[in-house]
Amino acid sequence: MRFDGQSVIVTGGAHGMGRSTALAFLREGAHVVVGDIDQAAGEALAEEAGEGLIFQRCDMSDERDVEALVATAVSQFGGLDAMFNNAGIEQPVTPSHELTEEMFERVISINLKGVFFGCKHAIRAMLATGGGAIVNNSSVSAFANVGGNLSYASSKGGIMSMTRVLAVEYATRGIRVNAINPGVIDTGMNRRNLDLAADPAAVEEKWKAITPLGRMGTGDEIAETVMFLCSPGAGFITGVGLLVDGGRVAT
Structure with a gap:
């Protein structure tokens, strides 16, 4: 029960890696708030999980939604100890010279701005209680690419830069900020x-x-990685992008 009684937020938690991570935190004793734009899936998850997990609809491109999500964790569970900024969307494979402004803006708005909103309001909550841990979901695409996903790769590279900036800025105030960089995960x-x-x-x-x-990779392997980075065992780790890619970037 590594997170017994702690307050945790997982965004994009109704599906895939986020769902696996939310349930893993719950099993380890945490109180979990799941944010996702898919209300039906989120409500189904909350019903399945039972006591200890709250679902709240959240559009990560809307700062008011993200602020309200963090406020729920604080009001219901007394603060915020950890946040997994996981929500994101993909770009359909598109030659970069054919990528539309609308698609580029949509991907950046959810993947990059959404993580910014999550970090901003998580940090505010954590400063009030003496610290916490944030994990941002970047991607192997921040390091290795095959083309056709310019907006997605740009958003994930931006997440890595954001993670490092925040890690340095808040290191002396009890807040650790790291990222994971998954490869191909079975979601x-x-x-x-x-x-x-x-x-x-x-x-x-x-x-x-x-x-x-x-x-x-599996959702459970991602969950274990996130929980490690949020745990005291990672107490001297901040500002890293941990590759969870089965060795892809090493080739």
Whole structure:
């Protein structure tokens, strides 16, 4: 029960990596507030999880929604100890010279501005109680790319810079800020991507081929990584982007 009685927020927590992480924090004794734009999935998660997990609809591109999400954690559970800024969207594979302004702005608004809003209001809450831990979900795309995802990669690179700035700025005030950089993870989103592919088996084999460990990662592996970074065991770690990519960037 590493997080017994602690107050934790997970954004984008109704699906995939966020869902796995929210449930893992709950199992470890935390009180969890899940924010997600998918109200039906969020409410289903809250019903499944039972006592200790609250769902609140949250559009991460709307600062008022994010501020209200943090306020709920503070009012219901007495403060905020940890936050996983996980919510994000992908860019459909598009040649960069054909990328529209609307798509670029939408991806940046949710992926980068949303993390900024989450960090801003989490830090305000944590300063009031003496500190806490923030983990931002960046991506292996901040380091390794194959093209066709300019807005997504830009947003994830921006998250890495934001993480380092905040880590240095608040290090003496009890707040640690880190990021994770997942590779290909076996989530519902990636399964849907496979279903939409002309040759799903070939795409899955390609994903495995670029990953030295030869498989996709799991949501539970992401959850364990996030919880480690939020735990006292990572007390001397701040400002890092921890690759959870099966060795892809090492190649």
